[in-house]
Amino acid sequence: MNQFLSLLLNGVSLGALYALIALGFVIIFKSSEVVSFTHGSLLLLGAYSIARLSGPLGFWLAVLAGLLITAVAAFLVERLIINRLRGAAVISLAIVTIGVDIILLTELVRRIGSDILNVPHPWGGQSVRIGPVGLSQNRLIAILVAGALIAAFFAAFKYSSWGVAMRASAEDGETAALMGIRQGRVSAVSWVVAGVLAGVAALFLVGSPTPGVTPANYAVALRAFPAAILGGLDSTGGALVGGLLIGIAEALAAGYQDQLLFLGRGFSAIVPFIVMIAVLLVRPSGLFGTKELTRV
Amino acid sequence: MRARRPVLTVQDLRVTYGGAVQALRGISMEVPDGKVVAVLGSNGAGKSTLLRTVSGTLKLHRGRVESGSVRLDGTDLLARDAAQTVRSGVVQVPEGRRIFGRLTVEENLRAGAMGNRDRAARAAAQARVHELFPVLKERSSQRGGLLSGGEQQMLAIGRALMASPKLLLLDEPSLGLAPRVIGQIGEVIAEINRQGTSVLLVEQNATMALGVADLAYVLDVGEVSLSGEAGVLAGTDEVQRLYLGHDADHQRGRRATSGRTLSRWTA
Numbered sequence: 001m002n003q004f005l006s007l008l009l010n011g012v013s014l015g016a017l018y019a020l021i022a023l024g025f026v027i028i029f030k031s032s033e034v035v036s037f038t039h040g041s042l043l044l045l046g047a048y049s050i051a052r053l054s055g056p057l058g059f060w061l062a063v064l065a066g067l068l069i070t071a072v073a074a075f076l077v078e079r080l081i082i083n084r085l086r087g088a089a090v091i092s093l094a095i096v097t098i099g100v101d102i103i104l105l106t107e108l109v110r111r112i113g114s115d116i117l118n119v120p121h122p123w124g125g126q127s128v129r130i131g132p133v134g135l136s137q138n139r140l141i142a143i144l145v146a147g148a149l150i151a152a153f154f155a156a157f158k159y160s161s162w163g164v165a166m167r168a169s170a171e172d173g174e175t176a177a178l179m180g181i182r183q184g185r186v187s188a189v190s191w192v193v194a195g196v197l198a199g200v201a202a203l204f205l206v207g208s209p210t211p212g213v214t215p216a217n218y219a220v221a222l223r224a225f226p227a228a229i230l231g232g233l234d235s236t237g238g239a240l241v242g243g244l245l246i247g248i249a250e251a252l253a254a255g256y257q258d259q260l261l262f263l264g265r266g267f268s269a270i271v272p273f274i275v276m277i278a279v280l281l282v283r284p285s286g287l288f289g290t291k292e293l294t295r296v
Numbered sequence: 297m298r299a300r301r302p303v304l305t306v307q308d309l310r311v312t313y314g315g316a317v318q319a320l321r322g323i324s325m326e327v328p329d330g331k332v333v334a335v336l337g338s339n340g341a342g343k344s345t346l347l348r349t350v351s352g353t354l355k356l357h358r359g360r361v362e363s364g365s366v367r368l369d370g371t372d373l374l375a376r377d378a379a380q381t382v383r384s385g386v387v388q389v390p391e392g393r394r395i396f397g398r399l400t401v402e403e404n405l406r407a408g409a410m411g412n413r414d415r416a417a418r419a420a421a422q423a424r425v426h427e428l429f430p431v432l433k434e435r436s437s438q439r440g441g442l443l444s445g446g447e448q449q450m451l452a453i454g455r456a457l458m459a460s461p462k463l464l465l466l467d468e469p470s471l472g473l474a475p476r477v478i479g480q481i482g483e484v485i486a487e488i489n490r491q492g493t494s495v496l497l498v499e500q501n502a503t504m505a506l507g508v509a510d511l512a513y514v515l516d517v518g519e520v521s522l523s524g525e526a527g528v529l530a531g532t533d534e535v536q537r538l539y540l541g542h543d544a545d546h547q548r549g550r551r552a553t554s555g556r557t558l559s560r561w562t563a
Contacts, residue, residue, distance in 0.1 A: 087356075161410065168396050168407040174356050175394040180382030180411020180459055 002132045007255035008248060009130070013139035015247020016146035020201040021224035022231065022239035023153060024194030029233050030170040031183075031190035032082050033090055037097040038074075039198055040221035041104035044213075046070040046199035047206045048108055051117035051213045059120055067199040073104075074195030078188050086184075109215045117213035125208035138207035149200060150240060153193075157236055162189055170234065219269075223250070226276035232289020241287060246272040302326035303463050303494045304350065304386075309364035311345050311354065319345040319359065321518040327463065332485065332495040334509035334526060336502050336539055341515040343498040344391060347465050350496070351388040352378040368463065382411035387459045391467035393452040397441030401432055404440050404451055408458030417460045424491070425454040428484060446477035453484065463494045470501040482508050502539030506530040514539075 021039060028036045050066035057065060077100055085093055123137045157163040169176035169183050177183060198221070205220050206213045227246040231238025253260065254268035279287060304327040311320040320342045327333045337343045348354045350366055350373060366373045368384055376384065387408075396404050405425060409418045426433040429450045435443065440451060449469055456464060466485065470478040482504045489495050489508070499505035506512060506526045514522040514535065522529060529535050 161406070164399070164403050164406045165410055167399060167403070171396045171398055172394055174353055174378075175390055175396070176407065177356070177378035178351060178353060178382070178388050178390055179408050179455065180379050180387070181407065182379045 003255065004252075006133045006135070007251050009133055009135050010139060010255075011248030011251030012244060013135065013143045013146075013247070014251055015227075015244035016143050016150070017201045017204055017220075017243075018224040018227045018247050019150060019240045019243025020146050020197045021221055022228035022243045023150070023236060024197045025225065025228040026231075026233060026236050026239045027157075027166065027190040028194050029228075031166055032078065032093075032187045034082055034093045034097060035090070035233070036194070037094060038077055038101045038104065039194070039224070040218045041101045041108060042070055042074055042195055043198045043202045043205075043221045044108050044215065044218045045073055045104060046195075046202035047119070047213045047217050048112060048117065050199075050203055051119045051206070054120050059122055063203060066203070067196050070199035070202070071192045071195040074191040074198075075188060078191035082191075083184055083187065105215075105218060112213065112215055116211050119203070119206050119212065121207045123207075136208040138204060139209075142204035142207075145200065145204070149197065153197075154236065162186065166190065223269075223272040226272045230276045230279040230286055232286030234290055235286065235288035238286055238288035246275060249275050300328040300330065303329045303369060304496065305365075305367045306346070306350075307365045307367075309346070309349060309366065310362040311342075311349055311359055312362055313345075313357065313359045315360065319518055320349070322364070323515070323518070323520055325513050325520065325523070327494050327496050328511070330489070330492065330494055331510040332489045332497060332508050334502075334505035334512040335496065335498045335515060336500070336505060336512060336535070337515035338500065338538075340517070342518040343515055344467060345518075346515070347388055347467050347496070347498055349374070350381075350386060351465060352376055352381040353388075379411065382459050382461075383413075385460075385462040386465065387411075387456040387461040387463075388465040389452050389456045389467060389469060392471060393445075393448045395440040395443075395448050395451050395455065398439060400437050400439055401443070401451060402436040404455050405432070405436075405458050408455035411459045414460075418458070421458045421460045425457050428457070428487065429454050445473055446480070449473060449477070449481060450484070453481075453488075457488070457493075461493060463496065464488065466495065466497045466499075468499055468501075469497070470499060470504055478504050500539075502530075502535065506535075506540075 021043065024039060025036060028034055046066050046069070049069045050062050053062035053065050081096060081100065082093065085096065121138055123141055126137050127134050128137050128140055165181045165186050168179070169181055169186050173183060202217070205217060223246060224243065227242035228239050230245065231242030249271045250268050253271040257265065257267060260267055306323060306325045309320050309323045312318050323346065335343050335346065345359065348357060348359065349361060354361065361374055368386060371384070373381060373386070396407060399407065405422065409421065412418050412421065431447055432451060432454050440448065443451060453469065469481050473481065478501060485495060485497065486508045497505055497509060506529065509526040512523065512526045512529045513520050522532065522534065530540065
């Protein structure tokens with residue numbers, strides 16, 4: 001039972017980070033109608049920048065700079081490429097983001113090489129015990145920070161002018177334009193927000209119990225992708241639920257891998273995708289996705 | 297007819313879609329300041345194309361202005377995109393209402409105010425909309441999609457008014473509404489105009505349109521076929537026959553069903 005609770009808590013912390021990344025996917029999809037495959041390398045860029053800048057700048061400044069770099073990179077992708085291709089087929093846009101991703105990823109992998117870069121988190125690698133359940137301090141802080149960010153995000157999405165503009169243009173772009181909503185600006189803000197969320201996720205994903213910044217961090221964003229899809233790609237609430245579901249499933253599969261040996265070692269890495277496929281078979285537009293229904 | 301300085305001037309406007317289909321073939325018209333101008337015409341006459349050109353959404357429909365000009369108080373509107381057009385004071389209520397169904401009534405109104413940067417102007421616009429449409433205040437937290445058709449049309453008009461326009465464009469506000477509701481919409485348009493907003497009203501329902509309009513134009517396959525004061529136009533044979541359904545020659549009604557006469561009145 002204790003092991004189960006411990007795995008559950010670890011799953012929630014991992015899921016909260018997936019949710020941050022998945023929220024980025026969702027708002028980019030809603031505002032630009034692009035499935036952004038650049039997120040993996042944006043995440044790695046954030047992690048790499050924080051690790052490299054921690055030496056010269058110290059940890060806190062490095063975090064700020066890393067988030068800024070990720071946000072600027074996302075902003076540039078939107079302004080220089082996506083915005084200019086407005087109106088192009090969704091599939092070509094998606095492929096363009098894959099191209100950008102490959103370029104960015106190749107350069108980051110070259111720079112990281114075979115090293116494992118360390119991010120000197122001031123909270124170190126210790127564990128805390130909450131009753132009978134153990135969790136790394138890093139992951140505990142991750143839950144708190146991600147929770148606060150997600151709450152702030154949902155408040156902004158519901159109440160801010162950006163949120164209203166974003167939801168209006170996601171629902172009907174032409175009418176939103178007729179109301180004076182600048183879609184280019186809505187889209188740019190969404191990419192920046194998505195960049196910052198990915199940067200924050202990167203900060204915690206490279207801490208304990210993960211060894212440090214390696215090109216393998218890239219795959220984390222890929223696992224957040226099923227989280228966004230199974231929630232329904234256009235639903236922010238779905239991204240949150242999807243993220244937690246994937247995180248918990250992955251943590252449980254990793255924790256009980258001795259009992260699951262017949263499936264082979266490393267099974268947990270593919271669990272997110274299995275969960276996604278299972279959900280989509282039952283609900284093709286995701287848990288909370290909008291069905292293609294319109295009322296005249 | 298030229299007593300007042302025009303707020304909107306359209307000159308020799310030619311528009312094509314996909315470089316081939318001519319939707320407007322040299323239209324000239326104007327909306328005098330403070331007046332209601334109706335544009336009548338059947339499907340495909342070019343009414344919606346005219347509004348798209350003015351509101352800056354032509355590009356979204358792959359249309360292109362071949363020649364001509366559209367001016368608001370003398371400044372060129374053709375160079376502006378939809379969002380800039382709203383900021384210069386021209387707002388369109390789209391055909392089929394197109395309210396944001398998943399947003400609440402209040403959020404719909406907020407979305408309409410996005411082009412209105414002045415806080416005081418936004419508050420004044422909101423007060424005006426709530427006064428015109430008390431039902432929107434009562435239902436402010438309800439989702440737009442749950443309103444009735446008439447209420448949705450009111451929301452669509454109210455949303456456009458949130459931008460404090462000096463010229464309001466209306467694309468077939470009577471579409472799909474019950475006759476009683478159409479009458480209410482006509483009264484609302486007259487009231488909005490009384491409060492100082494010029495209106496360009498595109499309609500197929502000529503009875504309502506000519507009832508509220510000062511001037512009217514009739515479009516036929518991309519050209520202006522008739523124009524003049526609404527009252528005078530309502531009296532002409534052609535408008536009577538084509539748009540008002542007063543079939544002067546009842547006996548020829550059956551033959552006319554193949555034409556554009558509204559056949560359901562004679563059948």
